[in-house]
Amino acid sequence: xxxxxxxxxxxxxxxxxxxAFERLGVTAELTSDATVIRDAxxxxxxxxxxxxxxxxxxxxxxxxxVIRDLKQPVLGVCLGMxxxxxxSEEDDVDCLGxxxxxxxxxxxxxxxxxxNMGWCATQLTAPHPVVRDLEQDDYFYYVHSxxxxxxxxxxxxxxxxxxxxxMLGRDNxxxxxxxxxxxxxxxxxxxxxxxxxxx
Amino acid sequence: xxxxxxxxxxxxxxxxxxxxxxxxxxxxxxxxTASPDRRTVDRDWxxxxxxxxxxxxxxxxGIKTVADAEDVLNKGADKxxxxxxxxxxxELIGKLARRFGSQCVVIGIDSQADSDDWFVYQYTGxxxxxxxxxxxxxxxxxxxxxxxxxxxxxxCMNQDGVRRGYDCEQLAAVRAICDVPLIASGGAGSRQxxxxxxxxxxxxxxxxxxxxxxxxxPIPDLKQYLVDQQVDIRL
Numbered sequence: 001x002x003x004x005x006x007x008x009x010x011x012x013x014x015x016x017x018x019x020a021f022e023r024l025g026v027t028a029e030l031t032s033d034a035t036v037i038r039d040a041x042x043x044x045x046x047x048x049x050x051x052x053x054x055x056x057x058x059x060x061x062x063x064x065x066v067i068r069d070l071k072q073p074v075l076g077v078c079l080g081m082x083x084x085x086x087x088s089e090e091d092d093v094d095c096l097g098x099x100x101x102x103x104x105x106x107x108x109x110x111x112x113x114x115x116n117m118g119w120c121a122t123q124l125t126a127p128h129p130v131v132r133d134l135e136q137d138d139y140f141y142y143v144h145s146x147x148x149x150x151x152x153x154x155x156x157x158x159x160x161x162x163x164x165x166x167m168l169g170r171d172n173x174x175x176x177x178x179x180x181x182x183x184x185x186x187x188x189x190x191x192x193x194x195x196x197x198x199x
Numbered sequence: 200x201x202x203x204x205x206x207x208x209x210x211x212x213x214x215x216x217x218x219x220x221x222x223x224x225x226x227x228x229x230x231x232t233a234s235p236d237r238r239t240v241d242r243d244w245x246x247x248x249x250x251x252x253x254x255x256x257x258x259x260x261g262i263k264t265v266a267d268a269e270d271v272l273n274k275g276a277d278k279x280x281x282x283x284x285x286x287x288x289x290e291l292i293g294k295l296a297r298r299f300g301s302q303c304v305v306i307g308i309d310s311q312a313d314s315d316d317w318f319v320y321q322y323t324g325x326x327x328x329x330x331x332x333x334x335x336x337x338x339x340x341x342x343x344x345x346x347x348x349x350x351x352x353x354x355c356m357n358q359d360g361v362r363r364g365y366d367c368e369q370l371a372a373v374r375a376i377c378d379v380p381l382i383a384s385g386g387a388g389s390r391q392x393x394x395x396x397x398x399x400x401x402x403x404x405x406x407x408x409x410x411x412x413x414x415x416x417p418i419p420d421l422k423q424y425l426v427d428q429q430v431d432i433r434l
Binding site for chain 2: 015016019020022023049050108111113114115117118119121139141143144145179181182183184185187188
C-alpha cells in the first residue's frame with residue numbers, strides 16, 4: 001500500500017483530488033507536516049487560487065526546501081505546477097525552481113476567453129511513464145489564467161492563444177496544468193500511472 | 200439537473216453517474232426553488248456527488264453569501280453559480296471572486312426579449328415570483344465581468360422548454376461583449392441545435408436538461424455528430 005501525501009497549501013479545494021485517488025484505491029493524507037511529507041511514498045502539490053498566497057503558506061510552513069529536496073515521485077497539479085517553476089508573473093512571486101520557466105498571464109484571443117476553463121486537446125511531446133497509454137490529442141479539463149511556456153521539460157502541450165506546457169517532467173517531478181482529477185478517464189489514467197511510477 | 204429536495208438524492212447520484220459514463224463534459228445541479236423560498240439548502244448531497252464524479256460540476260441555487268459558497272466548494276463542487284442573489288446584491292460577485300477566484304464564480308442570467316431589447320429576469324424558479332429586474336442584459340453581462348465573474352450561463356427564457364433551438368441571435372450579441380467563457384442555455388431540442396449554437400454564436404459550451412434526461416438525445420451520439428460537424432469537442 002503506497003502512502004500518498006497531498007500538501008496543504010491552503011485555500012485549495014482538494015476534495016476532488018482526494019476522491020479521485022480514493023476511486024483508485026489510495027487514501028491520501030492532506031498535510032502540511034514536513035515529516036509526513038518527507039516520509040510519504042508519493043507527494044502531490046495541488047493548488048487553486050493565487051501564487052503569492054500559496055507560496056507564502058509554503059514558506060510559513062517551512063516547506064520550500066522540504067519540497068525541493070524530495071526524492072520520491074512528486075506530482076504538481078494546476079497552480080501546483082506553476083509553483084514548481086522558477087516564478088510566476090502573478091504577483092511577481094519567486095517559486096520553487098524545479099522546472100525552468102515563468103508562469104505568464106494568458107491573453108484573451110479569438111475563441112480564447114480568460115480564464116481558460118474547459119476541455120482542451122492536449123499533445124504529447126515527449127515520452128514519460130506518467131503519460132503512458134494516453135492518446136495524442138486526448139482532452140483534459142483546464143482552469144487557469146496563467147500558463148508556463150514550452151521548455152525542455154515539457155512532456156505535453158496545449159494551445160490557448162499560443163502553445164503552453166500542459167505537462168512538465170524532470171527527474172522525480174512531474175506536473176500537469178490541467179486537473180487530472182476532473183478529466184474523466186484520461187485524467188484517471190494519469191493519476192494511476194503516477195501511482196505506479198518509479199523514477 | 201433540476202431537483203427540489205434532498206429526498207431524491209439517490210436519483211441525483213444515479214443520474215450523475217449516468218451522465219459521467221455517457222461522456223458529459225460538465226454537470227450543473229440546479230436547486231431551482233432555493234432562492235424564491237429563501238431557504239437554506241441541505242447540501243450533503245454535494246459531497247456524495249463530488250466523490251462520484253471525475254468531471255467538473257457546478258452547483259446553482261440559494262448561494263447568497265460567501266459562507267454559502269464556501270460550504271458548497273468545501274464539499275467538493277468546482278464552481279458555484281449565482282443568479283438572483285447577484286441581482287439583489289451585485290457586490291456579492293466581487294466578494295466571491297476575491298475569496299475563491301473568478302474561475303469558481305459562474306453568473307447565471309435569465310434573459311428575455313422585451314420590445315426591442317433583452318432584459319434580465321429574477322426568481323425564475325417560481326413562475327409566481329418571476330419578475331423583470333429592469334436591467335438590460337448586455338449591461339448586466341458587462342457588469343458581472345467587471346465585478347469578477349469567471350463564466351456566464353445565459354438562459355434565454357423565450358426558448359426555454361420549447362425546444363426550437365438556442366437563441367443564437369441573443370447569444371451572439373452577448374458573445375461579442377463577453378471575454379469569459381459563455382454557456383448557452385434554453386431551447387435545445389435536436390442535435391442540429393447544438394451545432395447551430397456553436398457555429399452561429401461561438402459559445403464555449405451548450406447546456407441542456409430535458410433532452411438528456413428523457414434520453415431523446417443520447418450524449419455519445421450528440422458528441423459524435425458534433426465532431427463530424429467539425430465542432431472541437433471531447434469524445
